[in-house]
Amino acid sequence: MLRRTYLTDGxxxxxxxxxxxxxxxxxxxxxxxxxxxxxxxxEGRYRLKKRFSEKFKHHLILMDVPDRSLILIHPAxxxxxxxxxxxxxxxxxxxPGTGNTSAIPFGKLRDEIYELIDQGVEVxxxxxxx
Numbered sequence: 001m002l003r004r005t006y007l008t009d010g011x012x013x014x015x016x017x018x019x020x021x022x023x024x025x026x027x028x029x030x031x032x033x034x035x036x037x038x039x040x041x042x043e044g045r046y047r048l049k050k051r052f053s054e055k056f057k058h059h060l061i062l063m064d065v066p067d068r069s070l071i072l073i074h075p076a077x078x079x080x081x082x083x084x085x086x087x088x089x090x091x092x093x094x095x096p097g098t099g100n101t102s103a104i105p106f107g108k109l110r111d112e113i114y115e116l117i118d119q120g121v122e123v124x125x126x127x128x129x130x
Contacts, residue, residue, distance in 0.1 A: 002087070003130040004040070006031050010079045010097015011040045013130070015089065015109065023112070024089040024105035027079045027097050034067060037084040041065050041127070048073070048113055048123045059106075060113060062087075062125060073109070075102040 004013040004026075011028040032039035046062040051072065053059070060073040068085060076082035077090060079097030089106045090099025116123050 002026060002125055002127045004028075004043075004127060005130045007096035010095070012093050012096065012099075013087075013127075015125075017112075023109055025091070025093050025099060027076065027083070027088050027090055027093070027099045029079045029083055029085060029097060036068060039085060040087075041068055041071055041085060043127045043129060045124055045126045046071075048117075048125055050114055050117055058110060058114070060110060073106070075106040077102050 001016045002013050004011050008030060010030055013026040013028070015023045015026055017023050028040035029038060030040065034042055046065060048060050049063055051059055051061040056072065056074040062071040065071045072086040074086060074088060076088035077099055079088065082088070088102050089109050091101035091105055093099050113123050
């Protein structure tokens with residue numbers, strides 16, 4: 001589950017596992033009515049799948065996001081400069097839509113979800129307002 005706090009300049013959140021323990025903090029763009037590449041995505045429940053690209057290497061993609069495509073979970077520390085509607089795990093929130101040391105929590109989250117998917121488990125991310 002991803003619990004969000006919406007702010008004018010960005011969206012901050014916390015990802016929790018099925019055991020209800022926090023896995024990491026997150027940053028996203030602000031809510032701008034689901035505008036492509038400018039807004040965080042709508043609250044909802046999205047299936048996660050493994051994905052690979054040259055730019056982000058092994059990462060995650062959210063499936064069936066309304067009116068959007070290529071919504072990824074990948075490392076970034078500044079939503080306004082590095083995200084186009086995606087979600088970035090971070091170690092610490094430093095401001096609205098900003099954080100630090102993204103690669104570490106991203107790697108842990110990716111590895112945990114990849115392992116579940118490799119075991120045949122469907123992994124879903126439910127996004128809700130905090």
